[in-house]
Amino acid sequence: MHNAVMHIFKSQILLVFSLFSLPLVAQDLRAGRMHEKYLREKNDSQRIKYHLTYIALLDNPDQAEAEMTLVKEELRKSPNVALSCLMLYYEGQLKYNEGNYLESIISCSRSLKIYQPAAGKGTPDLTPGNIYIMLGLAYSMINDWENAQLNYQHAIRENEKTSDSAGTALAYMNMAYIYFDVNDWENARLTLKRGMAYLNANSSKIYQISIYASLAEACSRDHKLEEARTYLTKSDSLTRIYQDATSNTFVFKARGEYELSKKNYPGSLAAELDELRNARIWGDSSFVAGAMESMARVYLAMKRYKEAEYYLNLSKDIAVKHNYMPQRKYTLKQLFLLYKESKQSQKAIEMADELITISDSLATVQNNNRRIIMDAVFESENREKKIASLEQERELELLRLKEKNIFNYLLIAGVVILTVISLLSYRTYKQKQRLQQQRIRELEKDRQLVVVDAILKGQEEERIRLARDLHDGLGGLLSGVKFSLSNMKNNLLITPENMAVFERSLDMLDSSIKELRRVAHNMMPEMLTKYGLDEALKEYCHSINHAKLLTVTYQSHGMSKRLDQSTEIIIYRIVQELLNNILKHAGATDVFVQLIREESRLSVVVEDNGKGFDANLPENKEGAGLVNVRSRVDYLKGRLAIHAEPGKGTLINIEFSV
Numbered sequence: 001m002h003n004a005v006m007h008i009f010k011s012q013i014l015l016v017f018s019l020f021s022l023p024l025v026a027q028d029l030r031a032g033r034m035h036e037k038y039l040r041e042k043n044d045s046q047r048i049k050y051h052l053t054y055i056a057l058l059d060n061p062d063q064a065e066a067e068m069t070l071v072k073e074e075l076r077k078s079p080n081v082a083l084s085c086l087m088l089y090y091e092g093q094l095k096y097n098e099g100n101y102l103e104s105i106i107s108c109s110r111s112l113k114i115y116q117p118a119a120g121k122g123t124p125d126l127t128p129g130n131i132y133i134m135l136g137l138a139y140s141m142i143n144d145w146e147n148a149q150l151n152y153q154h155a156i157r158e159n160e161k162t163s164d165s166a167g168t169a170l171a172y173m174n175m176a177y178i179y180f181d182v183n184d185w186e187n188a189r190l191t192l193k194r195g196m197a198y199l200n201a202n203s204s205k206i207y208q209i210s211i212y213a214s215l216a217e218a219c220s221r222d223h224k225l226e227e228a229r230t231y232l233t234k235s236d237s238l239t240r241i242y243q244d245a246t247s248n249t250f251v252f253k254a255r256g257e258y259e260l261s262k263k264n265y266p267g268s269l270a271a272e273l274d275e276l277r278n279a280r281i282w283g284d285s286s287f288v289a290g291a292m293e294s295m296a297r298v299y300l301a302m303k304r305y306k307e308a309e310y311y312l313n314l315s316k317d318i319a320v321k322h323n324y325m326p327q328r329k330y331t332l333k334q335l336f337l338l339y340k341e342s343k344q345s346q347k348a349i350e351m352a353d354e355l356i357t358i359s360d361s362l363a364t365v366q367n368n369n370r371r372i373i374m375d376a377v378f379e380s381e382n383r384e385k386k387i388a389s390l391e392q393e394r395e396l397e398l399l400r401l402k403e404k405n406i407f408n409y410l411l412i413a414g415v416v417i418l419t420v421i422s423l424l425s426y427r428t429y430k431q432k433q434r435l436q437q438q439r440i441r442e443l444e445k446d447r448q449l450v451v452v453d454a455i456l457k458g459q460e461e462e463r464i465r466l467a468r469d470l471h472d473g474l475g476g477l478l479s480g481v482k483f484s485l486s487n488m489k490n491n492l493l494i495t496p497e498n499m500a501v502f503e504r505s506l507d508m509l510d511s512s513i514k515e516l517r518r519v520a521h522n523m524m525p526e527m528l529t530k531y532g533l534d535e536a537l538k539e540y541c542h543s544i545n546h547a548k549l550l551t552v553t554y555q556s557h558g559m560s561k562r563l564d565q566s567t568e569i570i571i572y573r574i575v576q577e578l579l580n581n582i583l584k585h586a587g588a589t590d591v592f593v594q595l596i597r598e599e600s601r602l603s604v605v606v607e608d609n610g611k612g613f614d615a616n617l618p619e620n621k622e623g624a625g626l627v628n629v630r631s632r633v634d635y636l637k638g639r640l641a642i643h644a645e646p647g648k649g650t651l652i653n654i655e656f657s658v
Contacts, residue, residue, distance in 0.1 A: 030057055031054060031057035031058055034050060034053050034054040034057060035054050037050050038050035038051045038053075038054050044074070044078050045080060045083060047074075048071060048074055048075065048080075048083050048087070049083070049086070049123070051067065051070070051071050051074070052071060052086060052087060052090045054067065055067045055068055055071070055090060055094065056090055056093070056094075061094075061097075061098050064094055065094070068087075068090075068091055068094065071087055072087065075087060081114055081116060082116060082121070084114060085111050085114050085115050085116065085126070086111075086123060086126055088107045088108070088110045088111035088114075089107075089108065089111040089126055089131060089134070091107040092104045092105075092107035092108035092111060092131075092134055092138070093134065095107060096134065096137065096138055096141075101138045101139075101141045101142050102138075102142065104134070104138040105135060105138045105139065105142075108131055108134050108135045108138065109135065111131055112128065112131050112132070112135070115128055115131065127158065127159075127162065127164065127167070128154075128155075128158040129155045129156075129158035129159035129162070129164055129167045129168075129171070130155070130167060132151045132152070132154040132155035132158060132171070133151070133152065133155045133167070133170060133171055133174065135147075135148075135151040136148045136149070136151035136152045136155065136171070136174055136175075137174065139151060140174075140177075140178065143323075143325045143326070145178045145181060145182070148174075148178055149175055149178050152171045152172075152174050152175040152178075153171075153175070155167065155168075155170075155171035156168055156171045156172065156175075159171060160641070165198040165199075165200075166198070166203065168195075168198045169195045169196070169197075169198035169199050169203070169207070170195075171195075172191055172192070172194050172195025172198070173191075173192065173195045173207075173210075173211060173214075175191055175195075176188045176191035176192040176195065176214070176218075177214075179191060180214075180218070181326040182326070183221070183330075185218045185219075185221040185222035186222055188214075188218045189215060189218040189219060189222060189224075190592075192211055192214055192215050192218065193215065194651065195211065196211050196215070197643045197645075197648075197651055198643075199211070205238055205241065205242035205247075206242070206246065206247060208234075208235075208238055209235050209238045209239060209242065209247045209250060209251065210247070210250050212231045212232075212234045212235035212238070213231070213232075213235040213247075213250035213251050213253065213254040214250065214254070215227075215228075215231040216228045216229075216231035216232040216235060216254035216255075216257075216258060217253060217254040217257045217258075219231065220254070220257040220258045220260070220261045221257060221261070223261060225258065225261055225262065228254075228257075228258050228261070229258065231254075232251075232254055232255060232258060235250070235251050235254065236251065239251050245278045245279075245281040245282040246278075246282050248274070248275075248278040249275055249278040249279045249282055249284070249287050252271045252272070252274040252275035252278060253271075253272075253275045253287075253290070253291070253294070255271040255274075256268045256269075256271035256272040256275060256294055256298075257294070259271055260294075260297065260298055260301065263301070265298055265301060265302050268298045269295065269298045269299075272291055272294045272295045272298060273295070275287070275291040275294070276288065276291035276292065276295070279291050285318055285321075285322055286318075286322065286324050286327065288318060289314075289315045289318035289319050289322075289324060289327050289331075290315070290327060292311040292312070292314045292315040292318070293311070293312060293315040293327065293330065293331050293334065295307075295311045296308040296309075296310075296311035296312040296315065296334060296338075297334060299311065300334065300337070300338055300341070305338060305341075305342045308334075308338055309335070309338060312331055312334055312335050312338065313335075315327065315331045316328060316331040316332065316335070319331060325358070328358065329355060329358060329359070332351050332354055332355045332358075333351075333355065335347075335351045336348050336351040336352055336355065339351060527539045528568060528569065528572055529565075532559075532562040532563075532568060533559065533562070533563060533568040533571055533572055533595075534556050534559035534560075534595065536568075536572055537554060537556075537572065537575055537593065537595065538554055538556070540572075540575075540576065540579075541553075541554040541579075541593060542554075544579065544583075549583055550582070550583065550588055550589055550590065550591060551589060551590045551591070552579070552590075552591045552592075552593060553590070553591070553592050553593065554593045554594075555592075555593070555594045555595070556594070556595040556596070557595070557596045557597065558596060558597035558598060559595055559597055561597075563602075563658055564658075567636065567656075567658065570632050570635065570636060571602075571604065571636075571656070573628075573632060574604070574629050574632050574633065574654065575593065575604065575606065577628050577629050577632075578606045578629060578652060579591065579593075579606070581626070582606075582608050582610060582650075585610075585613075586608050586610030586611060586612075586649075586650065587610045587611045588608035588609050588610030588611075588649070589609060590608065590609045591606065591607070591608045591609075592605070592606070592607040592608075593605070593606050594606075597658070600657055600658060601655060601656070601657060601658070602655070602656045602657075602658045603653070603654070603655050604653070604654040604655075604656075605651070605652070605653050605654075606651075606652045607649065607650070607651045607652070608649050608650055609649045610649055610650060611646065611647060611649075612644045612645050612646050612647055612648050612649050612650050613644050613646060613650065614644070614645070614646055615642045615643075615644045633654055633656075636656050637656075637657065638654055638655055638656040638657075639654065639655045640652070640653075640654050641653045641654075
């Protein structure tokens, strides 16, 4: 899934199953019933909600646009921020389905700006997370992957706040498909696995099939064939239960890539032909283009250049027609390789020139699109302000007319004012009480933090003192003993048998000195104080790999600038504690450690392929290792999230403000 086909997939499948709460079965009948309901409703707010639901059920885009204009007119007469937010969100969906992606982005951006919790009341799919996903989809369709990824990241944070596991999984999957577009198979695989952690047995079968098949393809592309075969088996077992052209397309695509990686060209070609057949039944032109490009790569591997060129040109024509930019670029790259390999130099140069031209054109289009979006959002905000100003002037005119009768209501107004003053006084009194209680809780929390600070500082100072005493005192003493014994060996007459014993004793003494230095180093690593957190963790992970206890992969980004020394020590202890827990309890073979610093936010990820555990059990929450980790995270005012299931490994994500 290396091109814009993934974005079509998201719009046609994932959006249908998770973003839109409106079923598509018997749509015309439901639209008619909703229209009657909307016409009968007397309450203005509820009538507008019914009207928007009716619009979402319409098949005719022109009719939907006309009805949306009526809704906007109703909202001008009776302004309501929550309903305006809902209207803009539905308008963004409508524009997206029509292919007007820039207008979809503008509407969703405006919806996000005025969002308030009341807007989503009675409309479960209207959440900040889903609006961000909608924005990510629209940005993907205009080939602006940077903004698409940023919006998916926002969606993940918002959905995690509300424990929306389905929305979080959706955002992770959509973000993984951006990595597919740029052929970054390692990050695609890791991101899909993180999204998979949020799925369960009750999740939609098309979700499960698509993610397993996508993981199988990413693993095959990344030459991890054993892992690819595992996910292919899972997707195959699900397609026996839930089988249609859509799911078959994904499974056959993954099967074709797997067989191609194994150099089983006949098997790969058969799978790609099945993919092409199912993609045509499904009616998705982007998958048709992708299947043709995959078949061409098989023919290219078989040195059958004419067949490869034929299918690559078909794929390219479809990509150009539908503006599938990643597919077009990848097809051009394959044509370049084909012509280069078949010694057609002039055609290879032409393909390279075209590839450079569309890359430059894409950058220009992206800049223009961003400018158009910014201008449109700015203009729409100004227009809304003008409308609000006109409404305010109209209200002032009505107020002047009412002032003529004001004397008739003086007595009532006085009573109302007294009542309001009494209520305000009572509310102020209660608010002062709440503030006082809150202040007490804050002071108690500050006191606890002072205690924790003292404990942590005391621990670190004691570690430093013990490390220094062990290294300088006992270490020096043992080294002196070894030196003395080594000198004595040359001056004593010892039998060969006793000499062997003497040599073994020296070896044991040497091992003791090394172990002493290792313990002192773990208590206060020299790398941490001299070179900082990044180098210290890198060296610590290397030491675990060197000891062959397990395989630790360490990655970092944005860690060139050092943190406060006390903060570095605490984060180092957290990672050290997590790795020790994995060594003791997880039974893992592979661990992934990642540090990412973005401006004032630091993210720490530790993931293992061990036996996992049930994070909800009390005994797993109160283990000494996790208690130490939680206390240090709380001290730095960070957030700790644990994703674990028995038999499926553990993912721990920690975020700090630094």
